[in-house]
Amino acid sequence: MKKWLLCGATLLMLSPTAAYAQQEETKSVINPVVANSTVTTWEQFTKELIKKINSFETDINITYTGPMGDFKKEIMAAFDQAKKQAVYASGHMESTTISADSLGNVSYTIKYLTNQTQEAAVQKKIGQVLKNIIKPTMTEFDKVKAINDYIVSNTSYGTKTKASPHSAYALLFEGQAVCQGYALAAQAMLSQSGIETKYVVGFVNENEAHAWNLVKVDGKWYHLDTTWNDPLPNRIGAASYDYFLVTDEVLKKDHSWIQTDYPAASSTKYSFMHNVHFAYPLNNVVYFSNTADHDKLYKLEMATGKKTKVLDKRALYITGMGQNLYYSDYSNSGYLTKLNLKTLKAEVLVKQPVTNLKISDNYLIYNMNAKEHKLPLSQ
Known part of the structure; x- marks a missing residue:
């Protein structure tokens, strides 16, 4: 019995051969490791390999009993095809070693990042x-x-x-x-x-x-x-x-x-989404900081892609609750500001620079002077 070591190289971390998968073949289903498989065609061989890679098996053993032909070439071709189909799993491959013998026994030893x-x-x-x-x-x-x-x-x-x-x-x-x-x-x-x-x-x-x-x-x-x-x-x-x-x-x-x-x-259909930062959605409108206009406060109508300036103010870290927006007004030293979207009346809540605004459990949470602060909000 002759045995060959076909590959002992470390794979590229980003696994470029994993780029061609079809949608239905990218889902990873975790199954227990099964016993060695025996197949008679290279199509069956590849399908079995895909199944085992998608299961993140580290030691894969398949016995091929069909016509040998160019055995070494077929083994490598099956592995390359399997990686193209098992996209998610092969994207996690770190290294692999492939060995085979003249009786048709093929072994893949794979190290994953998971x-x-x-x-x-x-x-x-x-x-x-x-x-x-x-x-x-x-x-x-x-x-x-x-x-x-x-x-x-x-x-x-x-x-x-x-x-x-x-x-x-x-x-x-x-x-x-x-x-x-x-x-x-x-x-x-x-x-x-x-x-x-x-x-x-x-x-x-x-x-x-x-x-x-x-x-x-x-x-x-x-x-x-x-x-x-x-x-x-x-x-x-x-x-x-x-x-x-x-x-x-x-x-x-x-x-x-x-x-x-x-x-x-x-296609440029969705180019209207560019330059949209710190987005806060309200119904079918998104309020955002427009990086194409010095971070001024804008709104985006999602149905049409139309952008309109709301205030000539630099608004960052935008969040909101109901009809009120909260943001750091960088046209006013980064002060914490509240904007009523119905009246467009702005009110300074904290006369200090604030960052990282978010709302949780009816509290406005923000960072000020390297510390987290909470401000209760009414419904």
């Missing part, structure tokens, strides 16, 4: 989150926005995690990760919401490895970079949309990727 226990928790968490943020009446645009907003508003970019900061687990359970964790979490959440998506790898700042997503909305492809939609340094509750449903032309200003490996994104 494990089956963590991934079971991820799937449960995603199910809970999607139940809360995705509604049956939502359009595909609404779903993508809800997922972007959840990720950006509840996480921060960083590496101080117990789990690998490159994993979706770290992002969802420890609140921070690097771009790979953002993109993989988005990949899982989008696909499980019925949005066709692709995991993209490329570069930013010329040579810095980066990952993001392509999403198909109403039949058109767009780029979505949740990492770069999350302000840095982190701002609690703040989301931006400069990298939300953008075209190739917009993204390639500061991103690069092998464009022939991915579908083209050329």
